[in-house]
Amino acid sequence: MTSLRSLILILAFALPAAAADEFQEGKLTDANYAKWRDHVLPRNWELSYRKIPWRSSYWEAVIEAQEADKPILLWSMNGHPLCNT
């Protein structure tokens, strides 16, 4: 999966920058809420693969490709590659 995600990032021409994990606080409090939230939420480059206009099902692509007479590029994983894989 590591490799596939990396490839998709490249597909989107994203240049992943190392995300610094300077987070040091363990317990969730009102004071560190924003820090934890920001630590967990994806950085823009991590979401760059989602900017590709993926059809979210293979069948949808078959229908469109048949009509357009185009080949299909399919990314397939156990679990949907665009969410829980």
Add this chain to the structure above:
Amino acid sequence: MQKLAAEFVVAADACDRMQKESCQDADALLFRKFARQRTVNKGNRGGAQGHYAVAPSGELLASSSSANPKILVEMMKAGLAKWATLPREKRLLPKAPDPKAAESWRRAEKLYPTDGLALRVVARDKKRERWPDSNLDFAWFRKDEARSLLPAEPKKGDQYDVPQGLVHRLAQFHLVDNVHALNYTTFPKNAIEKARITTTVVQVEGDLVSVSFEGETRTSIEGSKKIGYAPKLLGRAKYNLKDQKFVSFELVAVGMRWGLGNCNQRHNPDPALMGIVFTIAGDSPAERLPPAFVSRYGW
């Protein structure tokens, strides 16, 4: 690569169902036609996961699951080259595929709560072990469920317990360790030791209700597999009473997780901090994908 990709209709899909020999769905029959032709050349690791260049007819043009982007580019170029040599009858299906056929296997998508609340769920370790160090899922609430996250007649200062069924659903199917990969281990009801979320009405301005969330859950599977997660939860949201919709939503869960999971690529069972954040999902097709365990919602 983008230029190359534009030559294709680009799609992403799960292969779990389609790769099963017993599955007779139209997409699965086509999928297996090319998936079983894969070779071990050029970095293919075998199995059905990976990238494919295929004709609408199901004719395999090229495939790869290599980590090397050069190989992906090669694969795409090889796919296009083969495509160019195929006569029309080999490229295309003899008759147009039926869009309605998908209704039988895309039932979960139909459950999308258009007038409810769709949340994006991101999980990440405090300490990065390896890439990828986060994963993404979705959590859905029907309109009445979303409304029940705050009191019926909200007034500033009100405190209200979120219905237990919803908190249990979060604890069982969303407060799970999928940081490195899809985790098929969810928590059964009897694994819930604590599950509580309290909503406090912070402000009411016209139709707009501002609330905060505070709570905790603890789920623990005992026996040969010891797996658990014990987060504290905090959050905030704004709900429009007139439109009956959340206009903003954040829920943050932070706590210790322990144990391994089924297929989640976790190698270290020792307790470690993990955070999970729920925010409102977008509206693109990729943001409307069903939660991994929506079939267990009881909808």
